[in-house]
Amino acid sequence: MSVCNGCQKSFEESLLITTDHFRGEALVQYCDVCFLEGARDGFGDKSLQCECGEKMILDQDDEEVLSLAKDQEVIFYRCKKVVEARLAKNYDLVEQMEDEHEWVGLYVIQPEDDYE
Ligand SMILES: [Zn+2]
Numbered sequence: 001m002s003v004c005n006g007c008q009k010s011f012e013e014s015l016l017i018t019t020d021h022f023r024g025e026a027l028v029q030y031c032d033v034c035f036l037e038g039a040r041d042g043f044g045d046k047s048l049q050c051e052c053g054e055k056m057i058l059d060q061d062d063e064e065v066l067s068l069a070k071d072q073e074v075i076f077y078r079c080k081k082v083v084e085a086r087l088a089k090n091y092d093l094v095e096q097m098e099d100e101h102e103w104v105g106l107y108v109i110q111p112e113d114d115y116e
């Protein structure tokens with residue numbers, strides 16, 4: 001059993017998500033609930049802000065975020081305005097805004113050689 005870094009409850013090792021908080025910090029483990037909560041703002045990453053001043057938020061639904069995290073993939077953040085337009089199925093608006101508003105993909109664990 002392992003302990004979640006958020007709620008401090010014990011879980012089966014295989015149920016926990018390991019991350020370096022997307023920025024090369026020491027590896028910690030989270031349960032699904034705590035991971036999602038932390039990932040919502042990139043574990044307190046203040047640079048997750050679009051040029052337009054809006055916050056950048058998760059660009060996938062919760063289930064997708066968890067599945068990407070468990071596969072140690074990249075999680076995408078996008079300007080809140082664009083995500084909201086997409087959720088409202090306003091695809092023309094999304095297309096218009098896509099170029100002007102920022103997005104970023106963050107590794108759940110940073111790859112070892114990040115220099116290439
Ligand atoms: Zn937890």
Ligand SMILES: [Zn+2]
Nearest residue numbers: 050052079101
């Ligand atoms: Zn924006």
